Amino acid sequence: MTFRKLVSEAEHLISIGLSNLGHAGHKFELLDPPKPEFGDLSSNVAFELSKVYDVKPYQFAQEFVENYLRPIIRDEHEKGSLSMIASAEAHPGGYINFRTNNDTFSEITLSRALEDPSYGFWDVGGGRRVNLEHTSVNPNKALHVGHLRNVILGDVIYRILQFTNHAVKVLNYVDDSGLQVADIIVAFKFAGFPVEPPSKPMKFDRYCGDYVYVKVNELYPTKPSLLEKRRYILKELEVGQSELAKFASTIVLRVLLDQLTTCWRMKAHYDLVNFESQIVLSDLWDRTFDWLKNKGLVQLAKEGKNAGCWTINPERASDQEKVIVRSDGTLTYIAKDIPYAAWKVGFVNDPFSYREFCDQWDNTVLWTTTLDISQDKSEHPDFTSADKAITVIDSRQSRLQCIISCVLSKFQQSDNIYLHLGYEPVSLSSRTAHNLGTIIDAKHSVQMSGRKGIQVNADDLIDLVKLKAYEEVSSRHPGYSKERLEMLAESIAVSAVRYNMIKYDLDKNIVFDITESINLDGDTGPYLQYAYARAQRILEKSREKYCRAPLSKLNSEPEIRIIRVISKFDLVIENAARSLKPKILAKYVHTLATAFNVFYETTPVLKEDNREIRIARIALVNAFCKCLEVASGLLGIQSLKEM
RNA sequence: GGGCCCAUAGUUCAGCUUGGAUAGAAUUGCUGCCUGCGGAGCAGUUGGUCGAGGGUUCGAGUCCCUCUGGGCCCGCCA
Known part of the structure; x- marks a missing residue:
């Protein structure tokens, strides 16, 4: 908040100086100096103007400072x-x-941070409505670590956008009528697989994915009749209403709830579940299809390899045309995505009614659509006609997402109404793949595959990290109850996993290694929690009541460092929100925690004899805690008073 | 064949949008720091031809071109 003010003051000074020099409006930039010796804010204005005067930048800088800036600063003071x-x-x-x-910088920054209840807020969205889709895992399997990256990225984006005044609705798209669901229905109905997991207790999503789905895929080569059954099932799923479709629906719901349990464990929030089958059964497709035909965006291929299919023109001439309606009249995957996308931004009338699906961990209601108008709740949130749709899917979907984006841009003249937020997928390190029993060649990493069973289960990962965290916590607090230790270990594990999934850039392929992922030291989520817990211990032991502290007493190097970081909070949040890069925020929180740890090691608070300095430092610790709590919260990391 | 992404320390990554000061973290290795507010920490140290070559520029890790190496996509699967 206050760093912004510093920047605007510098802008003001330079602008006046340039104007006095006869170069009003000449562009220049203000940036963070890389080292403290270089001051608090730097400008490149001398590089720009030295070209005009054909002198060395330093010479211009000296003269500009001496003859223009200093007099102006004196005046303004x-x-x-x-x-x-x-x-x-x-x-x-x-x-x-x-x-x-x-003195004044510290004073202003800290009093703002302490007194402003919405410190760090910056209005980026202006209340604009965003439909954010993430997770969208096929409902035939449990989540693996690749899905986890999607869930966590999506959820952090949700938190950041929500915080910066966007009206965000989080959508989870469930493909309940696709091939993968058909696979497990084949297994249950025609290949003799029991619907209940055998013997030991096992989550149902896991049973379906790790066992049923993998095994039935192994059966296809030897039992081609099963493939016919699968085609039959696919048809049934699209028509709906039949006994088979109803059976499939119960299976899907069971798997979905188990998947959501994992997501909720990761503290992800959703607002609406969309089922693909309903999109197909509604008239959403018909309306969209008519529109596409009217606009001439699709055509019926008369000959060639796509004869009898409706195809969509590619954006680039080098790309092939894409089939959206097969020659048998069924819809392809992308044909179901286009109406969904159009619905998200209100380009087609909303055919759905809405009902409550279930309650969530954060005491919010998760809604779902229904075609049964009698079930409609009159008071439900408005899910359609967002100003913008953001879809979080890995970059392997880029080509298809691009088609959707292009088609939607033809609906309305605004660009960017549909944004694919892509990221490179998670693969497994050769060591981890080897541990799973996968036969590997010399490659550095292995792509995960649910169908082949090459994957690290999401719950397993959290459990493993939790085990490590539990050991650490219990060794520090031997007297704590098992429940208390469990709770802390769970929170630490979630923070470790979440941080690990967002600290990398979106275009970085994460090579997941199970051994490295259980690390709790260094640049990790628990590092943030640890700094917070230490700070909390100081506040807890402090007997000073909060009072106007002489904040200008905080002028040691470590103190100034924290204050500097705190002053940039809203700038960082704005940057993260505009660029949709959660990593920026992760980096910031780490910097903040590091600044505190340095302060903690070097500067006594409670042991400080001078009362004035002591209460000023306590105020600093308070401001730090507040800032860290909000920032961690945006990452979905809980601030723990102890760990 | 066409398209997208990546390449920076032994390892994992920042920095590239908007060119500028001695290229930063984390981890590993080594060395210190708990009769101090919690050592899940702090300090120090080892470690870099920023994949290669060319170009633009007073100045390139950052911008442009070419090449090399790696990942991914290009189905009437989803």
């Missing part, structure tokens, strides 16, 4: 209109560096 900037100086490197008045 006399008028009392500068609160942040104390001085400017030219550096031999060519930059002009500004220094703050530390």
Whole structure:
């Protein structure tokens, strides 16, 4: 909040200086100096103007500072209109560096952080409505670590957008009429697989995915009749209503609830479950199809390999045309996605009624659509006609997502109304794949495959990290009850896994290694929690009541460092929200926690004899906690008072 | 064949949008720091031809081109 003010003051000064020099409006930039010696804010203005005057940047900088900036700073100080900037100086490197008045900077930053209940808030969205789709895992299997990246990325994006004044609805699309569901229905109905998991207790999603789905796929080569059954089932699923479809529906719901249990464990929030079957059964497709035909975006192929199919034109000439309606009249995957996308942004009338699906971990209601109008709740949130749709899916879907995006841009003249937020997938390290019994060649990593059973289960991962966390917590608190230790270990495990999935850039392929993933030291989620717990211990033991503290007493290097980080909070959140890069926030929170840890090691708080300094430091610890709590919250990481 | 992404320390990654000061973390190895508010920490140290070559520029890890190596996509599967 306050760093913004520093920047705007510097902008103001340079602008006046340039205008006095006769270069009003000349562009320049303000940036973070890489080292503290270079001051608090730097400008490249001398590089820009030195071209005009054909002198060395340093020479221009010296003269500009001496003859223009310093007099202006003096003036403004006399008028009392500068609160942040104390001085400017030219550096031999060519930059002009500004220094703050530390006393007032600390004072303003900390009092804002402590007193403003929405410190860090920045209005990026202006209340705009966003439909955010993530997770969308086929309902025939349990989540693996690849899905986890999707869930966590999506959920952090949700939290960031929600925080920056977007009205976000989180959608989870369930493909309940696709091939993968048909596979397990084949197994249950025609291959003799029992519907209940044998003997030992096992989550149903896991049983379906790890066992039934894998085994039935192994049967197909030797029993081709099963493939015919699968085709039959697919048809039935699309028509709906039959006994078989009803059976499939019960299976899907069971798997879905188990999947959601894993997602909720990761503290992900959803607003609506969309079922593909309902999109097919509604008239959403008909309306969209008519529209596509009217616009001339699709055509019926008369000859060639796609004869008898409706196809969609590619955006680029080099791409092939894409079949959306097969020659037998059934719809392809993409044909179901286009009306869904159009529905999200309100391009077609909403054919759905809405009912409550279930309650969630955060005491919110998860809704679902229904075609049965008698079930409609009159008071339900408005899910359709968002200003923007964001779909979180890995980059292997880029081509198809691009088609959807292109088609939607033809609906309405606005670009970017449909955004595919892509990311590179998670693969397994050769060591981890080897441990799973996968036969590997010399490749560095292995793609996961649910169908082949090559995957690391999401719950297993959390459990493993939890085990490690449990050992750590119980060794520190031998007297704690099992329940308390469990709770803490779970929270630590979730934070470790979440942080690990967002600290990398979206375009980075994560090579998942099980051994490395259980690490709780260094650049991890628990590191953040640990800094917070230490700070909390200080506050807990402090007997000072909160009072106006002399914040200007905080001028040691570690203190200034934390304050500097705190002052940039809203800038970082804005940046993360605009760029949709959760990583930016993860990096920030780590920097914040590190700054605190340095302070903690070097600077006594409770042991400080001078009362004024002591209460000022306590105020600093308070501000740190508040900032860390909000920032961690945006990552879905719980701030623990103890661990 | 066409398209997308990646390449920076032994390892995993920041930094590239908007070119500029000594290229930063984490981890590994080694060395210190608990009769101090919690050592899941802190400090120090070892470790880099920023894949290669060319171009633009006063200046390139960052921008442009070519090449090499790796990943992914291109179905009447989803």
